[in-house]
Amino acid sequence: MSAEPETQGVEGPEAAGKGSADGDNLKRAISGDVGGFNRLVAQHWAAVASYASKVLGVGPRSGEDIAQEVFLKLWAGDIRWSGEGSSRAFLLGVTRNLCLNRRRKESLRKRLSDKVRTQFQLWQRMPNPGEDLQASELQRRLDVVLESMPARRREVFLLIRMQGLSYAEVAEIMGISAQTVANQMTLALKQLRQAL
Numbered sequence: 079m080s081a082e083p084e085t086q087g088v089e090g091p092e093a094a095g096k097g098s099a100d101g102d103n104l105k106r107a108i109s110g111d112v113g114g115f116n117r118l119v120a121q122h123w124a125a126v127a128s129y130a131s132k133v134l135g136v137g138p139r140s141g142e143d144i145a146q147e148v149f150l151k152l153w154a155g156d157i158r159w160s161g162e163g164s165s166r167a168f169l170l171g172v173t174r175n176l177c178l179n180r181r182r183k184e185s186l187r188k189r190l191s192d193k194v195r196t197q198f199q200l201w202q203r204m205p206n207p208g209e210d211l212q213a214s215e216l217q218r219r220l221d222v223v224l225e226s227m228p229a230r231r232r233e234v235f236l237l238i239r240m241q242g243l244s245y246a247e248v249a250e251i252m253g254i255s256a257q258t259v260a261n262q263m264t265l266a267l268k269q270l271r272q273a274l
Contacts, residue, residue, distance in 0.1 A: 104165035107152060119149055122166060126173050133177040144180070148172050186243075186251055193241045223273040227266060234259055235266040 103121070106114025126148055131141025148169060151157050159168050224232050230252070237248045238259075245263070249256040 104159055104168065105161070108155070108159060110153075115149075115153060118152075118165065122169050123149075125166065126169055129170055130173050130177055133174060134180065144173060144176050147176055151176075183250065186247055189247075190237070190241055190243065190251070193243075197240065219274060220270075223270055226273075227269060230254075231262045231266045231269075234262040235270075238263055 103114045103118040107118045123145055127141040127145035129141070130144035130148075134140050134144070151172070152169075157172055159165075224235070227235070233252065234248055237243045237251065238245070243251070245256045245259045248259045252259070
């Protein structure tokens with residue numbers, strides 16, 4: 079039914095060279111041919127979904143979600159094929175990359191959640207009255223400035239300064255480049271300096 083990851087490089091009867099029907103289906107799917115795409119999905123859906131669920135270590139539903147993402151990306155032209163090797167190996171390689179990306183994002187989300195929980199526990203301690211007054215006034219002013227920031231800039235600032243994430247981690251979570259994160263952080267700090 080489905081090949082284990084170790085068999086990806088093994089050439090079998092379904093191996094797709096440039097002239098095989100399997101390779102032609104992949105070429106046709108990439109070029110937007112519905113028939114070729116449908117044949118490719120019918121031939122490889124089960125293997126892609128099974129492999130994804132094994133890589134993720136979860137139930138078949140998550141594997142099917144990844145399989146759907148693989149084929150949607152292929153149909154949308156978001157992934158390219160060099161024309162070499164089997165379409166099965168190509169699709170399993172794309173599947174592996176999407177699974178690794180999903181695991182990395184879930185790990186970042188978990189770390190963020192843990193940091194929020196830790197920060198909340200720190201905020202629960204009771205300050206003395208003088209500290210309380212100073213802290214509440216500073217927090218009020220900070221809240222006003224943060225509310226006036228554009229949403230993306232505010233989110234970047236909160237993730238970096240309040241949650242302690244790196245620019246690369248924030249870029250991964252928000253789906254933007256690290257340079258965009260740096261630009262937004264610079265603008266946020268400038269706005270805070272001017273306001274406070």
